[in-house]
Amino acid sequence: MSQQMADLFKRITTGVHVIGVAAGEQHNAFTAAWVMPVSFRPLLLGLSINPCHASYALLKAGGCFSVNVLGKDQLELAGHFGAPAETDKLAAIPWRSGKTGAPLLDSSLARFECEVMAEYPAGDHRLVLGRVVHGELLETAREPLIYRDTADMDGTSAIYPQGFE
Ligand SMILES: Cc1cc2nc3c(=O)[nH]c(=O)nc-3n(C[C@H](O)[C@H](O)[C@H](O)COP(=O)(O)O)c2cc1C
Incomplete structure (x- = not known):
């Protein structure tokens, strides 16, 4: 649909994160x-x-999520967790449960643990506010992966509208 629109929105600089969710024995x-x-x-x-x-149902059921900040060298991991949960995506990745139960990746450069405080409708998404109950900075010198550096890994050029109507 619109590569140009995707390029424009990727100029809003954000990092790339792996969001961990868990409810009971289930995790993703x-x-x-x-x-x-x-x-x-x-x-x-x-x-x-x-x-x-698939992660949304677990986030709702568990009421928590983790934010694992990826480093510049973790593009492949971003692609791995950016695919649908057909198998256990965490199976071959070293991780542990945090205070909330949500998965924390051993290889992230920083991580946060959040309890869901509120949720709002936001167009085709849901905006979830998480109260940060714990966080760790694991590697100060490592550069974070930037969203723009993932090119069209998320396929958003096929989703963005062509114009601003
Ligand atoms: C670089 C990148 C960024 C993404 N950002 C988001 C995002 O902010 N919110 C979201 O809902 N999905 C985002 N996605 C898409 C999900 O990661 C993807 O749909 C994934 O398959 C969902 O996993 P699940 O089905 O196991 O829950 C992103 C994907 C990539 C590759």
Whole structure:
């Protein structure tokens, strides 16, 4: 549909994250670029999630999510978690459950653990606010992966509208 529109929106600089979700014994994780800090007190992060993703049901059921910040060298991991959950995407990846139960990747450069505080309709997505209950900066010198550097890995050039109607 619109490569130009996708290029334009990728000029809003964000990182690339693996969002971990869990409910009971079930867990999953998916790649997300649309994550941002939204409040100091309380500490809040906003996440925009497509409700069609398998991860959304787990996020709703578990009431928590983790944000694993990927490094510049982790493009392949972004692609791995950016694919639908046909098999257990976490099976071959070292991870552990955090305080909330949501998966924390060993290889992330920083991570946050959030409890869902609120959720709002946001067009074809849902805007989820998470209260940050824990966080760790694991590697200060490592550069984060930037959304623009993932090119069209997420296939959004086929989703964006052609114009601003
Ligand atoms: C670089 C990249 C960024 C993405 N950003 C988001 C995002 O911010 N929100 C979202 O809902 N999906 C995003 N996706 C799409 C999901 O990762 C993808 O649809 C995934 O298959 C969902 O996983 P699940 O079906 O296991 O829940 C992104 C994908 C990639 C590759």
